[in-house]
Amino acid sequence: MATLEQPKYTKADFESANDVRWCPGCGDYAILSAVQSVMPTLGIPKEKFVFVSGIGCSSRFPHYMNCYGFHTIHGRALTVASGVKSINPDLSVWVVTGDGDGLSIGGNHTMHAIRRNQDLKILLFNNKIYGLTKGQYSPTSELGKKTKSTPMGSIDNPINPVSLAIASGATFVARTIDKNVKHMMEIFKEAAAHKGTAFIEIYQNCLIFNDNAFVDYTEKEVKDDHSVYLTSGKPLVYGKESDKAIKLNGFSAQSTGAKNGDLKNALIHDPTVKDKALAYVLGQMGVENPELPVAFGVLRKVEEPTYQDRLLDQEKQALSKKPNASIEDILNAGDTWVVS
Amino acid sequence: MAVTEDKHKNIEALEEATIRFAGDSGDGMQLTGGQFTNATAIVGNDLSTLPDYPAEIRAPAGSLAGVSGFQIHFSSKEIYTPGDILDVLVAMNPAALKANLKDLKPGGMLIVNTNAFNETNLKKVNYTSNPLEDAALQSKYKVFGIEISRLTQLALEGSSLSAKHVDRTKNLFALGLMCWLYTRPMEKTIEWLNQKFKDKPDILDANLKVLKAGYHFGETTEVFISSYKIDQAKIKPGKYRNITGNEATVLGLIAASKKAGITPLLGSYPITPASDILHELAKYKQFGFRTFQAEDEIAAIGVALGASFAGGLGITTTSGPGVCLKSEFINLAIKTELPLVICDIQRGGPSTGLPTKTEQSDLLQAMFGRNGDSPIPIVSASTPGDCFEAVFEAVRIAIKYMTPVFFLSDGYIANGSEPWEIPDANKLPNIEVKFRKEKEGFSSYLRDEKTLARPWAIPGTPGLEHVLTGIETEVTTGKINYDPANHDAMVKIRAKKIENIENDIPDIKPVFGGEKGDLLILGWGSTYGSICAATELLIASGHKVANAHLRYLNPFPKNLGAFLKNYKKVLIPEINMGQMNMLIRAKYLVDSQGLNIVAGKPLKVNSITEAAESLLK
Ligand code: SF4
Numbered sequence: 001m002a003t004l005e006q007p008k009y010t011k012a013d014f015e016s017a018n019d020v021r022w023c024p025g026c027g028d029y030a031i032l033s034a035v036q037s038v039m040p041t042l043g044i045p046k047e048k049f050v051f052v053s054g055i056g057c058s059s060r061f062p063h064y065m066n067c068y069g070f071h072t073i074h075g076r077a078l079t080v081a082s083g084v085k086s087i088n089p090d091l092s093v094w095v096v097t098g099d100g101d102g103l104s105i106g107g108n109h110t111m112h113a114i115r116r117n118q119d120l121k122i123l124l125f126n127n128k129i130y131g132l133t134k135g136q137y138s139p140t141s142e143l144g145k146k147t148k149s150t151p152m153g154s155i156d157n158p159i160n161p162v163s164l165a166i167a168s169g170a171t172f173v174a175r176t177i178d179k180n181v182k183h184m185m186e187i188f189k190e191a192a193a194h195k196g197t198a199f200i201e202i203y204q205n206c207l208i209f210n211d212n213a214f215v216d217y218t219e220k221e222v223k224d225d226h227s228v229y230l231t232s233g234k235p236l237v238y239g240k241e242s243d244k245a246i247k248l249n250g251f252s253a254q255s256t257g258a259k260n261g262d263l264k265n266a267l268i269h270d271p272t273v274k275d276k277a278l279a280y281v282l283g284q285m286g287v288e289n290p291e292l293p294v295a296f297g298v299l300r301k302v303e304e305p306t307y308q309d310r311l312l313d314q315e316k317q318a319l320s321k322k323p324n325a326s327i328e329d330i331l332n333a334g335d336t337w338v339v340s
Numbered sequence: 341m342a343v344t345e346d347k348h349k350n351i352e353a354l355e356e357a358t359i360r361f362a363g364d365s366g367d368g369m370q371l372t373g374g375q376f377t378n379a380t381a382i383v384g385n386d387l388s389t390l391p392d393y394p395a396e397i398r399a400p401a402g403s404l405a406g407v408s409g410f411q412i413h414f415s416s417k418e419i420y421t422p423g424d425i426l427d428v429l430v431a432m433n434p435a436a437l438k439a440n441l442k443d444l445k446p447g448g449m450l451i452v453n454t455n456a457f458n459e460t461n462l463k464k465v466n467y468t469s470n471p472l473e474d475a476a477l478q479s480k481y482k483v484f485g486i487e488i489s490r491l492t493q494l495a496l497e498g499s500s501l502s503a504k505h506v507d508r509t510k511n512l513f514a515l516g517l518m519c520w521l522y523t524r525p526m527e528k529t530i531e532w533l534n535q536k537f538k539d540k541p542d543i544l545d546a547n548l549k550v551l552k553a554g555y556h557f558g559e560t561t562e563v564f565i566s567s568y569k570i571d572q573a574k575i576k577p578g579k580y581r582n583i584t585g586n587e588a589t590v591l592g593l594i595a596a597s598k599k600a601g602i603t604p605l606l607g608s609y610p611i612t613p614a615s616d617i618l619h620e621l622a623k624y625k626q627f628g629f630r631t632f633q634a635e636d637e638i639a640a641i642g643v644a645l646g647a648s649f650a651g652g653l654g655i656t657t658t659s660g661p662g663v664c665l666k667s668e669f670i671n672l673a674i675k676t677e678l679p680l681v682i683c684d685i686q687r688g689g690p691s692t693g694l695p696t697k698t699e700q701s702d703l704l705q706a707m708f709g710r711n712g713d714s715p716i717p718i719v720s721a722s723t724p725g726d727c728f729e730a731v732f733e734a735v736r737i738a739i740k741y742m743t744p745v746f747f748l749s750d751g752y753i754a755n756g757s758e759p760w761e762i763p764d765a766n767k768l769p770n771i772e773v774k775f776r777k778e779k780e781g782f783s784s785y786l787r788d789e790k791t792l793a794r795p796w797a798i799p800g801t802p803g804l805e806h807v808l809t810g811i812e813t814e815v816t817t818g819k820i821n822y823d824p825a826n827h828d829a830m831v832k833i834r835a836k837k838i839e840n841i842e843n844d845i846p847d848i849k850p851v852f853g854g855e856k857g858d859l860l861i862l863g864w865g866s867t868y869g870s871i872c873a874a875t876e877l878l879i880a881s882g883h884k885v886a887n888a889h890l891r892y893l894n895p896f897p898k899n900l901g902a903f904l905k906n907y908k909k910v911l912i913p914e915i916n917m918g919q920m921n922m923l924i925r926a927k928y929l930v931d932s933q934g935l936n937i938v939a940g941k942p943l944k945v946n947s948i949t950e951a952a953e954s955l956l957k
Contacts, residue, residue, distance in 0.1 A: 016807075018819070047802045052646070062807045063820065068799035069807035070649055070676075072642070073668050079607075079639040083646020083654065084799065086630060087603055091650065091799050109642075112635040311630065318625035325626045327595050327765040335378055335528060336581045336762065339572075 009040035016066040022057060027178035027204035031125065032064055034184040035094075039067075042092070042192050050093045052081040054101040057132050057206070058125035061096040075106025078113040081120050082307070089308040092192070094121045099140040100130050103159055107139070114168040117196040119306040121188075124161055124201050129210035147209075162283035162299060165199040166276050172198035173279060173300040178205060179218040183229070183296060190298060196306045217294060226286065230297030235266035238293050246285070246292070253281050255292055271301040350566040351523065356415030357570060358423030359522075361514065362440045363432030364401055365394050365408040368511035373410025375515055375532065379524035381582040381759055384572030385414040388869060389757045390422035390942065395612075395696045402456075402464040407439040416571040420869035422756060424944040428521075430514055432456060432488070435465045450481045451517070453510070455489035484563060488513050495553035496546050505543070509550040516554025523569045526551065576761060583760040585753035586613075588727035589657075589683060590620040594627055595728070596735035597653050600771035605630040605647035606655045607640035609662065612695040613751040614685040617657045637665035641682070645669060648678040649808065651775060651798035653735065657683040660702045661692065663709065670744055671710045674834065676808040677785075677794045679738035679745075683731065686750040688940045697940030698752035700865050701916035706746040707894060707923070713831050715838040717741070718893040720748040722868035725760035727753065730891060736771050741841060742793040748893070750915075752942050753866045779803035784818035792837035794818075842895040848903050852876055853886025859956055860907035862932070864890040864920055867913050867943050874948035883956055893920070901928045909955050911935060913948050 014036040022028045039049065049067040053059035055074035062069025072080045077095050085093045102110050102124045113120060129147065130136040136149040140161065144153040165173045172194040176187045184202065191198035203214045216226040228238035228246060236246035237258055245258035245266035256265055271279070279300035286294030305313075361376070363369045370391055380387050390411040399406030413423035428449040431437040433456035444450060457470055471477055472485055492510040499506065519526050530548065537544035558564055583591075597604035608618040608631065622631045630652075634640035637658060644654030658666065663684050673680045686702045688694025706718050717737050721730035727749055734747040776782060776795035784806040785794045797804035806818060814821035815829055849855075852875040859878075863871040868889050875887040886907065890896065897903075904910055904924070910932035912921040918934035925932055935951040937943055 045802070047800055047805060050650075050799045051807075063809070065807075066805055068805050070646070071807060071809035071811070072645075073672050073810055076638060076642045076669065079634065079642025080646035080649065082632070082639075083605060083607065083643035083648075083652075084650040085646075086632065086643065087605055087647045087650040087652035088798075088800060108635055109639055112639065315625050315628065315630075322626040325624075327598050327768075330594060330624070330627075331591060331762050331765055332579070332581070334581055335381065336579055337382055337384065338579050339384060339575050339577050 007045075009046060011036045011040060013046060014039045014066050016064050018063050020064050021060065023208050025207045026057070027127065027206070028058060028061070028125065030178045030181055031123070031184065031202055031204060032061065034181050035123075035188060036065070038185050038188040038192070041189065044092050048091050050081075050084055050091050051096060052077045052084065052093065053096040054106055055132070056098040056101045056130075058096050058098040058204070059101060075101050075104070076109060077101070078106065078109040078118070078120065078122070082113055082116070082118045085119055085308060086311060089119065089312065092121075093119070094123065096123050096125070098124065099126045099128060099138045099161070103139045103161060103164070107164075110164065111168045114165055114170045114197050114199060116307040117169070117171055117304055119196055119308050121191050121198045122200065124199065125204040126161055126201050127204045127206035127210055128213050129206050131206045131209055135209035160283060160287045161201045162199070163280060163288075166280045166283055166300060169276070170199045170300065171196040171302050171304050172298070173283070174199070174298045175201045175203070175283070175294070175296050177203040177214060177217055177296060179214075180296070187298065190301075194301065196304060217296075226293050228285070228293040228295050230269045230271070230282070230295055230299065232269055232271055232298070235263045235268050237263065237266060248281070251277065251281065253285050253292055271298045274302055276300070351569050352566045354568050354570050355417060356413065356419065357427045357522065357568065358411065358413040358425065359428040359430070359518065360409050360411040360426050360440060360443065361430045362407060362409040362436035363511065364435065365399060365406045366401060367408070367432050368508070369408045369410050369432070372511045372515045373412060375529045376518055376524065377412055377582060377757060378528050379519060379526065380412065380414045381580070382525060382528060383570070384575075385416060385570055386419050386573040386575055387412060387414040387582075387759060388419055388422045389413075390752065391755045393696055395694070400464075402433055402435055402461045404435050404439055404465055407435050409436070409440060414570060416573050418573060418575065420872040421942065421945060424946055430518065432511070432514065434461045434467055434471070437471060438465045438467070444481060446480055448481055449484065451484045451486060451514075453488035453514075454485040455487050486517070486557075486563070491553060491557060492550050495549050499546055500542055501546050506546065509547055512547055512551040513554035513557070516551040516556075517558050520555045520558030521564060521567050523567055526555065575759065578761040580759045580761055582757050583725055584755055584757045585721060585724040585727040585749050586616040586685070586755065587620065588725050588760065589617055589721075589731050589747075589749060589754075592728040592731035593621065593655060593681070593735070594624055594629060595765065595768055596732045596771060597629070598627065599768055600653060600735065600739055600773050602651060602653050602773055603628050603630065604653040604655060605632060605644060606657065607632045607634050607643035607647070608657045609634050609637045609640045611637070611659045611662050613687055613754045614657045614659050614662075614683065616754070617683065617685070637662040638669060641666040641669040641680075645673050645678060645680055648673075648680050649676075649799070651796070653679065653681070653739070655681045655683065657685070659685050659687045659695075660689050660705065663702060663705055667710045670716065671712065671714050672810045673744035674710075674714045674716060675810050677742045678808075679742055679796075681731070681734050681738050681745055681747060683747045683749065685754045686748060694940045696751065698750045698866065698942065699915050699938060699940065700750060700867070701919065701938070702748065703864075703893065703916065703919040704922070706748060713835065715835050716744055716746055716894065717838055717841055718746040718748060720865045720891060720893055721753060722865060722889055722891065724753045724756050724758045726868075728760070728763070732768070733891070736769070737841060737844075739771055739773055740793065740844075741791055741837060742796060743838065748865060750866050775801070776804060777801060783816050784808070785813065786816050787833075792833065792840060839895050842898045845892045845895075845897060847899040848888050848890065848897040850886040850888050853879055854884070855886075856906045857884035857886050858907065859883065859885045859909045859911060859952055860904065861885065861887040861911045861913065861948065861952060862890065862904070862920075862924070863887065863913060864893055867915065870943040870945050870948055871913060873945045874952065877945070877949055878952055883952070885952060885956070890920075896927070904928055904930045904932070909933065911952055911955055913943055913951065915943060
């Protein structure tokens with residue numbers, strides 16, 4: 001897409017003049033900065049980016065980008081984004097949502113946008129809490145979580161965002177974390193290059209209402225034992241000493257020793273496997289079975305026609321069958337008669 | 341098949357007739373009625389139809405809940421309604437008789453399929469004895485008991501079709517018979533059958549045989565003393581087709597989007613009685629018409645609004661329950677000032693209500709059913725054919741004023757049909773779309789001085805990057821702003837912008853009757869036909885009565901207040917509890933009176949004449 005005449009952008013070109021109003025120290029700042037840093041590298045004219053959001057702390061995002069944006073209503077960003085992209089498939093449409101916006105009130109649209117393979121980049125900021133409404137539990141809050149609305153602890157089972165995305169047939173699913181800016185940027189670039197729905201769960205710390213929700217993956221002392229970073233074609237090795245690996249045992253992942261570089265049984269990562277089962281197993285690790293590390297990186301990446309491809313294809317077919325259709329023809333269709 | 345009139349024994353000329361075909365929902369009554377309508381249109385009669393079908397897809401066979409009907413009123417004069425009272429009732433089973441007999445006029449013709457009047461069927465609808473043997477029935481109506489099922493079987497003796505398939509063709513016997521009785525040509529039906537069953541020669545053959553058998557039965561038996569003819573109506577010269585309201589809505593949307601030159605996108609979720617618009621529009625991909633069957637009503641309007649943001653024409657179609665779900669998005673469209681057309685094909689409410697029956701009870705929902713002060717233009721259609729022009733207007737206003745617009749139709753005009761003069765596509769007005777291009781002086785809410793519309797700057801345009809939001813924004817910059825004075829100003833600007841549209845719509849004037857008088861009958865929407873017919877009758881009996889019909893429900897025509905004061909009394913008939921009446925009384929302090937019958941059916945002409953006469957006393 002990049003042409004010679006294309007203006008060279010810098011990060012500053014994507015920063016809006018509006019004051020950023022998230023709480024100081026909020027994980028959202030790092031995500032914003034990572035997105036703004038990636039935009040100039042994508043070779044896409046600035047006016048072709050559109051950021052669509054719903055309601056919540058994360059959904060203020062479009063106001064802080066110097067791009068076209070639509071800050072819509074709670075849970076519905078994906079519907080608006082689907083409409084934008086279906087009228088002008090040439091645009092690069094990014095959706096910013098959160099665990100409440102995208103999985104609670106807007107859960108239905110998440111499933112359906114994904115199954116249609118809408119060509120949208122979905123950034124789901126998961127802070128496991130409602131921030132904007134000041135601290136109620138969210139659909140990703142863990143069982144037993146005490147919040148303002150669950151004084152005795154939550155009795156709802158949480159949902160794992162990537163599980164939902166994979167089950168819905170997402171063609172690109174990844175997980176990253178606010179504290180690892182370099183990783184976020186890599187994932188955003190890869191998502192931008194993907195044709196079809198790219199679903200990215202971003203662990204984001206809400207220091208006001210749910211601080212330290214992700215310390216296991218950010219604190220120097222412990223993070224290496226609790227996270228495994230996925231690289232296509234590489235074994236799943238982790239641990240402070242790179243002394244552990246993930247192997248498959250039937251339909252489950254297991255941790256195994258990888259001492260002395262013994263990687264005989266280690267799973268080699270391949271996100272392009274069509275079958276969803278493997279990505280699903282990786283997505284569950286550490287979330288639904290806490291003894292394993294959480295997987296960061298691209299869980300699934302397969303190629304399929306996008307909704308927009310299919311839409312335009314049908315339009316072309318219809319046009320080739322009836323190339324010269326005019327309003328006159330359709331007004332005068334069917335049985336007609338003349339009164340004189 | 342050549343059907344010539346000389347085969348008719350004795351032809352009596354009539355001015356008009358109203359016929360209802362009624363049977364089980366599996367009996368093909370809608371199809372029979374539809375084909376009879378086409379034949380009637382070809383003859384050149386004016387006509388109006390009223391399909392009436394059950395809400396259940398397949399209610400138990402032979403039950404009252406499963407009765408499906410199709411009514412047609414046709415005439416050599418101009419007519420406005422599908423008729424209050426039936427001249428002929430064709431009843432295919434006891435349930436159809438029970439459900440419909442009350443609408444047959446005394447002395448009217450009752451044609452029944454006697455084979456269906458067996459013990460089982462009679463029991464299903466609690467007839468303890470066969471009503472056809474009832475002397476009172478025989479003396480009150482002209483009863484024609486015909487063995488339609490058996491005659492159908494006889495016509496197909498030796499056919500390879502199963503007994504079930506044979507029985508399914510009996511509606512064509514009834515159609516053939518009625519075509520003979522009212523001297524309608526069958527060529528179009530034959531053509532249609534040929535097309536429909538071109539790959540199933542045995543079914544085609546059976547259908548044609550039974551259709552002709554019905555016709556010949558009328559001709560050769562002595563059952564009917566005469567047949568009838570109804571001369572061509574003197575309708576305005578032009579080229580016509582028969583059209584339903586939903587079909588006209590589809591054509592209006594396509595024509596308007598072509599005239600605007602932008603890509604239309606319909607976001608819709610299936611709902612009765614609006615789904616046909618989605619089905620039809622999905623067939624016009626060669627016009628670049630994009631249809632999106634969404635996961636729910638909310639998503640449907642969401643994609644439409646996204647489409648408008650990106651420079652397309654966003655449209656959503658639904659009925660009342662769907663509007664409930666869409667209201668938050670309608671408000672976002674009002675706040676972000678994007679064009680959007682919301683087609684509400686009203687049905688009986690509240691809640692699920694009467695999905696297949698008609699009502700005009702979403703007016704106040706359209707007007708006020710949202711949080712905050714949220715003004716929105718409303719355009720309504722008054723007849724099936726009028727849907728074309730009304731929805732075209734909705735598109736024009738949406739684009740010109742950068743606003744969502746409600747288009748109100750209802751189940752009656754959506755499914756009812758009438759002859760429609762095909763408009764000349766070249767004479768349709770252009771709808772000007774002004775996408776903002778210049779960077780210089782751009783501000784997302786800097787308004788056009790005349791229309792107060794904000795600029796439409798679409799993604800992909802360099803230098804006009806901006807963010808729209810549902811949060812209150814500053815008067816010109818469109819930046820988030822919580823200042824009290826700014827909010828007050830914005831609320832008033834939004835109201836003013838919609839009020840201003842009154843300068844861009846025609847004045848109201850009487851349809852029938854004079855500019856002054858004793859009584860004005862004011863209507864809107866699908867009551868048009870009944871009100872016109874009633875007004876003509878009242879004028880003919882010497883009353884100083886006029887009627888006027890509103891297309892624009894928000895804002896109202898500029899002269900409406902003064903116009904109302906030219907009449908001593910105002911009557912507002914509505915198929916709701918007085919919603920328009922409330923708006924008129926509130927806005928103009930006029931002591932208007934309502935006529936409110938909310939029975940899921942069009943208003944009857946005589947209900948209106950009676951109400952008018954009691955006011956005129
Ligand atoms: S409430 Fe939490 S998520 Fe919201 S801005 Fe503050 S820190 Fe960030």
